[in-house]
Amino acid sequence: MALAPSRSQVYRRDRPVLWQHIDVGVITMVLGITAIGVLMVFSATRGPATELEPANTSFLVRQIVFAVLGFALMGAVAAFDYRKLRALSPVLYGGLLAALAPLTFLAVSGAAENLFFAPEVNGIRAWYRLAGAQLQPAEFGKVVVIVALAAFLSSTADIDMRRLLLGLALVAVPVGFIYLQPDLGTILVFIAITGGMVVVSGVRPRHLVVVLVLLGLLVGAGLASNQLKAYQLARFTAFLDESPEDQLAIGARENVEQAQIAIGNGGLTGTGLFQGTQTRSELVPEQQTDFIFSVVAEELGFIGSASLLLLFGLLLLRIWRIAHLAADTFGLLICAGVFSMLLFHIFQSVGMTLGIMPVTGIPLPFVSYGGSSMLTMFAGLGLVLSVHMHRFS
């Protein structure tokens, strides 16, 4: 008597083995976060939405497109065996430098502001304009640097001083380019990624001290130089100064105060979706991008914003667990890099609106409006998923 195959046998045979090890937790969290983000971007950009002037949905539609593209990119990256990236990392790294160099050159040479393929925005030249979309190579550079640094740090068993410095130099080159563009927020992200990965890589404690001193000197020198835009410095210092005198700093301080008023206005339960008065009045600048957390907090209240943070926390926990389970150091360091990147993004973006971090614009992952950031973050998660899925192969 021929037995019918068990249901599980059929199931197992129909699915590729690879997807069996996918981390549902990561997918669930990121989908939840992205969905909140899409709603919030819509709320921040729909305008007054009166009978005469219907709600603006262009940002909503594009954010949905970004999210779908990002999700697809995550899938593609996850399916790709991360170990093959070790060999590819020099190519990726070279490509990043090739993409950054022209922008840096344009920024330093002071080319026309409205250059059609590389316009200047807020004094920063960090974007390419391609077929109607804006691409920010430094964004993707975060993932590239994670892969390259992970490959470099995991290639030898022991990391001595020379190796460590070489690793830092590896990051310093693209950071130098970005510094000249100059994009302060992105630089800080690179520093955070590097710091996290170096710590995890098993560098000796005394070497870590050297790294910290070096970083301190670097940041000091960077701030002291005239390279950074006045408003960038003003925002940065406004965070520390309760009543600044400089006009730029006053403006930055006001932005932070407006953000906190919006957040406080949300209270425990929030004003309700699309009902945030501060959001509707666009009192907080850049509320669909850097200050998006103020929208979440105002409209969804403490319950909503804390839930979002909780989702982020759970996502990081999953990533941390995947790092722990990684089959090799390369995979582990990739996860540590993505973990550090996300952690810094979240803390900087949320902390800025809450007034516990300086004002420097970086997006809240999966929530802020923007294609480059969305794709970068999904790509990073794709790497993490790949590490997880390929750990037995």
Add this chain to the structure above:
Amino acid sequence: MDIAAPRVRLRLIGIVAISLFVAMFARLWFVQVVDAETYQADAVANIRRKVATPAPRGRIIDAVGRVLVENRLTNVLVINRQDFRRARLSDKEAQAMFVRLAREINRAGGLVKADDLAAAADNNNFTDLERIPISWDVPDDLLVVVGERPDEFPGMAVVQQAVRTYPYGNIGAHVIGYVGAITGGELERSKASWEARDEENPKPYRRRDEIGKTGIELLFEDQLRGTPGQRVFEVDNVGNIVRELVEERREPVPGNDIVLTIDIDVQALAEDELAESLREARKQEPDPGEPQFAAPAGSTVIVDPRNGQVLAMASYPTFEPADLIDGVSADEWKQLNDKANNSPILNRAIQSTYSPGSTWKLVTSYAAFLDNIYGAGNVPSIGQTIPDESAYILQDCDEESGSCRFQNAGDTILVGINLVQSLAVSSDTYYYRIGEAFARRGSSPEEHAENPDGLVNKDGIQETAKLFGFGRKLGIELPNEKAGLVPTAELKQQRHDANPEAFPFARWFVGDNVNLAIGQGDVGVTPLQLANAYATWANGGTLRAPSVVGQIVGPDGEVIQDFGPRVLSSFEIDPEHYGPITDGLIGVTHQGPPQQGTAYPAFHSADGVPFPLADFPVAAKTGTAEVNDKADTSIFAAYGPVARPEIGLVDVEPRYAVAAILEQAGFGSRVAAPMVARIMLALANGEVPPAVTADERTAAYLAQLDPDPALLDLLPDDAVLATTIPPGAAADDPAEADADPVGEG
């Protein structure tokens, strides 16, 4: 590299992550839960902007329901700076736009300059949320021009706005008053800012608000002023309106209407007669060496003795309230208040005091009854007659007061003077005796209080004057009423003590009492007091507070307050006293030659309509007050119809008490009396001509210029031209001015 080490190190970044998340949660909890209320308060202040919506001011209506002041809708060109900025015009483009706008207005018949429009649009008194008026009374064409070409005129609109309008022009201007923009001082006094409005103070003032400046507009400001509505808008970070918080919208409530006791027809008649009589008085030739009859000003008041209601209150010169709506310039202000220009803003009926002259004899003759002066001393008893040799020398005169000889106003010798005749033909010497008797026989107030029947009150005339309402504010519903003055010995002493240089004499002389007895000297009365005193006599002794306001009516027509008569005090008149005095007053108008009553000619004019004295007997008194270095004040007080049982007229009671005082106009019998006779004739016959409206005046004026009636039909109903015609232009018609004066004699 051993993977174990990195796994251990992972814990480090895990710990970092946990601490950062704890920090975020803690801060979030603090901002959103602990401190939420503070932030929420800030959030509300952040986005809400209150805008007041003006409420229409209440109307002022005459006793018969004719609207004297209402609100006219006019086209106002306004700018919304927010929308204007959105158009992002360069300075040059903006200037060009204002030039185009001015051209459109001028083409449609307005008259503006582009620079003025631009300057008005820049007015810093307004916020960007408000519609800023930049040109008033723009032609209707602009509604279309601006309304249909928003691209050409960004931020511009023509809206209709209510402004004060006066269908009867300047008739009743002093009673009505005028409105204007609130001043800083008035705003300060109103002591309430817009933000502080509440239940008790629902309509505080804001800058630019309209406020009553004089007259009813001032005194009933609280009633007339509407309760402004409010609209609350949510605005964004640059002040653009995001939406209106409709649930917080409050509709404006129109102010209450004030119904006057004034009959605008009677008012118009009184004003016309007053102006006309002054004009006629100026034509008199003074005796050689006597001052000119300048007749610059005057007043007449008509009171209903039955209830104290004022039917008409005229003051000359007058002003055009419509000219003052858009603010009073420094020149206009000077013009209105300048004494050299006879202060047109002054309501002489209540704000000017005059010596009442012989009209005061009503008080003196009655005082003499109350204190038993008749037959005492040098005063003849009732019925006893004396000759009036036109001069009287005081007994035992000590000369200290400067004069012991008192002379009648004229030097006519009168015969057979008793109390009745003393009033009818106005004998001064009769009253010199009474004044003297009060001074010589009067005891101190204390002694008099102990023995009121036995001793004469030294202040008898003054005390009696109080019964008639002299020397006090009567409490009419108009601002700045004067109390007038009834001099006493105490007062004279006080004034001397306070300012010995201006008042060199401390002592009250017999001569002071003699002057007082004939209404000369320091005694001062307002025209209203005079009319009201005769009304008090006419109604048998009830002193009422005269009123100009009958009712306050809400915007829905509901009567909010009804002002009944207000009795201030009353006294019983002994028929023994009433008879001879009233007979004397009747004699003034009735007693014919040979020794005729002083107002007999005025009421028996050879030409014109005869006065129906048989049906409408008038009791009256003329007065001629001397003023230093100026022509005499012409005074007349009258009331009627008075019952005359002796001719079978018993069923009437006086309905009108009239007083007229004309400055530097000569004898009361010559100017004031004929004027009052003409007014009372119209009242007696029920033939008061309808008041001429401002529109009719305009039409008449235009007809004079171009008598083609077809052109008049083309005039819009609310012809704006009215304000461009000089006040009284129509009345200044030379043909009218040449008409024979009535009642001279």
